[in-house]
Amino acid sequence: MKTLMSFTATLALVAGAAAAEQVRVYNWSDYIDESLLEKFEQETGIDLIYDVFDSNEVLETKMLAGGSGYDVVVPSGTFLQRQIEAGAFQKLDTSKLPNFGNMWDVIAKRTAVYDPGNEYSINYMWGTTGIGVNVGKVKELLGEDAPVDSLALIFDPANMEKLASCGVHLLDAPVEVVPAALAYAGMNPDAKDDEALAKAEEVLMAVRPYIQKFHSSEYINALANGDICVAFGWSGDILQARDRAAEANNGVEVAYNAPSEGALMWFDQMAIPVDAPNPAAAHVFLNFIMDAQNMAAASNYVYYANGNKASQEFLNEDVIGDTAIYPNAAALENLYTTTPFPPKEQRSLTRLWTKIKSGT
Numbered sequence: 240m241k242t243l244m245s246f247t248a249t250l251a252l253v254a255g256a257a258a259a260e261q262v263r264v265y266n267w268s269d270y271i272d273e274s275l276l277e278k279f280e281q282e283t284g285i286d287l288i289y290d291v292f293d294s295n296e297v298l299e300t301k302m303l304a305g306g307s308g309y310d311v312v313v314p315s316g317t318f319l320q321r322q323i324e325a326g327a328f329q330k331l332d333t334s335k336l337p338n339f340g341n342m343w344d345v346i347a348k349r350t351a352v353y354d355p356g357n358e359y360s361i362n363y364m365w366g367t368t369g370i371g372v373n374v375g376k377v378k379e380l381l382g383e384d385a386p387v388d389s390l391a392l393i394f395d396p397a398n399m400e401k402l403a404s405c406g407v408h409l410l411d412a413p414v415e416v417v418p419a420a421l422a423y424a425g426m427n428p429d430a431k432d433d434e435a436l437a438k439a440e441e442v443l444m445a446v447r448p449y450i451q452k453f454h455s456s457e458y459i460n461a462l463a464n465g466d467i468c469v470a471f472g473w474s475g476d477i478l479q480a481r482d483r484a485a486e487a488n489n490g491v492e493v494a495y496n497a498p499s500e501g502a503l504m505w506f507d508q509m510a511i512p513v514d515a516p517n518p519a520a521a522h523v524f525l526n527f528i529m530d531a532q533n534m535a536a537a538s539n540y541v542y543y544a545n546g547n548k549a550s551q552e553f554l555n556e557d558v559i560g561d562t563a564i565y566p567n568a569a570a571l572e573n574l575y576t577t578t579p580f581p582p583k584e585q586r587s588l589t590r591l592w593t594k595i596k597s598g599t
């Protein structure tokens with residue numbers, strides 16, 4: 240009896256394994272409405288394994304090493320470009336992407352800078368990097384005129400000295416924080432030479448004693464709970480913190496501003512690793528994401544703009560109507576983009592970042 244049962248169980252397992260196709264997706268944390276993951280499995284019958292990261296550097300290490308085991312990954316534009324050049328991705332087969340026509344030419348034109356012809360990737364979402372504040376706390380410490388939309392909030396030591404007690408987090412993302420320090424210093428945010436990196440070091444070291452943490456995902460809850468009062472982070476993440484605080488009804492008011500000195504505009508691109516175990520299922524996943532209503536549901540949930548034109552009619556007004564998410568012409572004027580760090584400059588940047596994080 241015992242033998243028979245285990246035999247039956249083994250048979251069931253074998254049958255299950257044969258029937259269940261898998262797709263493995265590696266996306267940013269806090270970046271999707273999770274009900275879409277279930278919907279994908281129900282609609283396609285494909286098992287979805289969904290892992291998350293919060294750092295382009297972590298993803299890049301996996302992509303350059305190869306053998307990640309993922310079918311879909313989501314690097315930002317500048318990282319995508321380097322990884323395409325290193326041969327990390329396979330070209331998309333658009334014949335397997337019937338929803339390709341939903342994509343938005345305005346964004347496709349911009350992403351083609353990193354992925355010429357958009358041959359290897361589709362835009363998932365895009366956004367800006369800026370300043371999240373606990374409005375009440377920051378005004379209490381810096382007064383009604385607190386420069387909540389200026390990089391001076393986080394790079395002027397006089398402000399940071401006052402804010403330190405309530406907690407300031409910065410992204411652990413050197414390619415985003417260094418350009419911001421340069422923009423604050425009135426320099427080209429995309430500069431990568433020794434002089435620029437020395438200037439960024441000076442700006443960052445002057446406020447280093449007042450920075451509690453460099454981290455790229457904890458700030459969402461930390462802002463929402465009132466554990467910190469300032470975060471230099473990603474637009475939609477800060478807007479999610481605003482919502483979480485409102486839902487908790489805890490008296491915390493969170494606001495996001497793109498810095499008046501200029502904000503980085505970045506693009507997160509879905510791509511298929513060259514050694515993906517199941518590229519066919521990867522295309523099924525991409526096509527699911529490119530569905531207008533699915534893409535709208537994702538943006539409505541995470542407060543990031545997307546590269547899908549057809550999704551726009553399904554976006555909530557507090558998403559499509561918010562210029563912090565979908566910038567109008569004036570807001571767009573104030574955004575800059577960056578280019579990848581070449582190897583030598585990247586080594587200098589990595590050294591600089593280690594030094595800034597350690598504070599010595």
Ligand code: N2P
Pocket residue numbers: 267268269270315473476505507
């Ligand atoms: C999602 C953040 C993604 C933006 N939490 C960084 N590219």
